[in-house]
Amino acid sequence: MTSTLTTQRLLAGLDHGPVPRLTVEALVDLLEASGLTGRGGAGFPTVQKIRSIGRGPVLVGNAMESEYLSHKDALLLRAAPGLVLDGLEILAIALRARRALLAVGHRLDPGPVREQIAVRRSSVEVRHLDGGFVAGQESALVNRLDGGPALPGDPLVPVRHRGVDGRPTLVVNAETLAQLALLARYGADWFRSVGTPDDPGTFLVSLTGSTREVVPHPGVVEVPRGTPLGDVLASAGTPLPRARAVLVGGYHGTWLPMAALDAPLSREGLAPYGATPGAGVLHVLDQRACPLRTSADVASYLARESAGQCGPCINGLPRMADTLTRLAAPGADRALAAEVDRLRGLVRGRGACAHPDGTAHFVASTMRVFAGHVEAHLRGECHALGRAA
Amino acid sequence: MSPGPQRLHVDWTRCDGHGSCAELLPELLALDDWGFPVSRTGEREPAVPAALEGHARRAQKACPLLALRLIPAGTRAP
Numbered sequence: 001m002t003s004t005l006t007t008q009r010l011l012a013g014l015d016h017g018p019v020p021r022l023t024v025e026a027l028v029d030l031l032e033a034s035g036l037t038g039r040g041g042a043g044f045p046t047v048q049k050i051r052s053i054g055r056g057p058v059l060v061g062n063a064m065e066s067e068y069l070s071h072k073d074a075l076l077l078r079a080a081p082g083l084v085l086d087g088l089e090i091l092a093i094a095l096r097a098r099r100a101l102l103a104v105g106h107r108l109d110p111g112p113v114r115e116q117i118a119v120r121r122s123s124v125e126v127r128h129l130d131g132g133f134v135a136g137q138e139s140a141l142v143n144r145l146d147g148g149p150a151l152p153g154d155p156l157v158p159v160r161h162r163g164v165d166g167r168p169t170l171v172v173n174a175e176t177l178a179q180l181a182l183l184a185r186y187g188a189d190w191f192r193s194v195g196t197p198d199d200p201g202t203f204l205v206s207l208t209g210s211t212r213e214v215v216p217h218p219g220v221v222e223v224p225r226g227t228p229l230g231d232v233l234a235s236a237g238t239p240l241p242r243a244r245a246v247l248v249g250g251y252h253g254t255w256l257p258m259a260a261l262d263a264p265l266s267r268e269g270l271a272p273y274g275a276t277p278g279a280g281v282l283h284v285l286d287q288r289a290c291p292l293r294t295s296a297d298v299a300s301y302l303a304r305e306s307a308g309q310c311g312p313c314i315n316g317l318p319r320m321a322d323t324l325t326r327l328a329a330p331g332a333d334r335a336l337a338a339e340v341d342r343l344r345g346l347v348r349g350r351g352a353c354a355h356p357d358g359t360a361h362f363v364a365s366t367m368r369v370f371a372g373h374v375e376a377h378l379r380g381e382c383h384a385l386g387r388a389a
Numbered sequence: 390m391s392p393g394p395q396r397l398h399v400d401w402t403r404c405d406g407h408g409s410c411a412e413l414l415p416e417l418l419a420l421d422d423w424g425f426p427v428s429r430t431g432e433r434e435p436a437v438p439a440a441l442e443g444h445a446r447r448a449q450k451a452c453p454l455l456a457l458r459l460i461p462a463g464t465r466a467p
Contacts, residue, residue, distance in 0.1 A: 315423040
């Protein structure tokens with residue numbers, strides 16, 4: 001990794017000293033001036049979340065990392081657990097929180113953060129939870145922490161109104177908390193000194209490849225928002241001719257073709273591609289893999305990861321994944337392509353959480369970016385396999 | 390006092406595809422491949438024209454799982 005690309009803030013490994021105490025007014029001003037957005041996926045301005053929450057809330061730090069391709073929260077809890085705790089404590093003080101919890105996913109080690117809590121005699125409660133792709137969804141997580149099943153709730157009753165213990169509940173991603181910990185110490189101008197004016201600061205990128213050849217050095221790097229996609233790939237040693245496309249944002253994300261290597265990894269830079277930085281996931285697809293087969297496997301995984309609660313998701317996601325799988329077989333019937341498009345339109349907006357929408361978004365991206373490959377399959381060819389089927 | 394313009398909200402955590410809503414309100418709701426209600430208007434939560442409000446209320450009452458609700462059109466979308 002070259003030192004010119006990365007900007008070590010969260011991962012600098014420094015001792016940042018005592019936790020600053022902010023009033024709610026100072027907190028809102030700081031968040032407003034800095035433009036910090038949530039690093040968990042949705043990218044919502046953090047100041048809006050703070051403004052929308054009532055007094056005496058329950059705080060939940062979200063380190064579930066239920067996005068399969070994301071590894072950043074695991075690294076944070078290992079390398080900088082103190083910053084995540086700091087962020088929770090800053091919010092707890094400013095908002096006069098009743099309780100502060102940190103939900104840690106089963107793939108993550110809660111040991112270092114528990115040690116920090118013991119050393120500081122902090123009142124933050126750690127919950128080490130299992131669960132799949134949907135378990136980190138805000139209302140599913142809140143229901144789980146409240147003693148119920150990990151199922152999303154009806155969005156008409158948002159957790160910011162009624163969540164853990166029936167109280168207004170604020171759920172903030174672990175990386176966002178760590179960003180806040182530094183922002184509160186060094187200020188908005190410092191925060192904005194890297195990144196873009198519309199999307200400032202750094203973020204953690206989880207970079208993986210579908211093969212070891214296409215991403216020889218997978219891992220998590222901290223880079224400024226707006227860093228070109230190609231620069232991050234180059235830093236991981238990706239041989240570009242070997243890459244076919246990059247999945248940006250995660251399994252609910254968007255395929256970018258290799259023609260988009262100059263795309264800045266920021267909200268405005270990715271918008272022309274219908275993509276967002278999401279939770280910072282970059283996954284490079286090897287040229288030798290069939291993109292339809294790979295995408296069908298992802299869609300099938302997402303179908304299996306349905307919480308099993310909402311009818312259109314329970315039924316529609318498996319049907320959509322099966323149809324894409326049949327389309328991925330060279331020589332497939334043309335009607336299957338139209339059926340994939342119909343099904344993604346059918347599931348969209350019809351669930352308690354965004355899982356059907358995210359899955360439909362991923363499938364739409366597959367059909368758009370790999371349209372040429374779909375045509376090849378319909379002719380009975382798959383150039384990834386280097387032969388007619 | 391009129392409650393003002395309304396739209397239809399399906400609580401997907403409750404809906405089990407009973408289907409009476411689409412039967413009583415075919416102007417706004419159809420059933421999908423699996424018998425779950427789907428908006429005919431393209432809106433996630435279709436606006437209820439004043440002329441259909443009575444039918445919409447009957448559909449709401451007919452839902453055995455209380456999954457269909459009429460909510461004020463100004464309710465902030467989630």
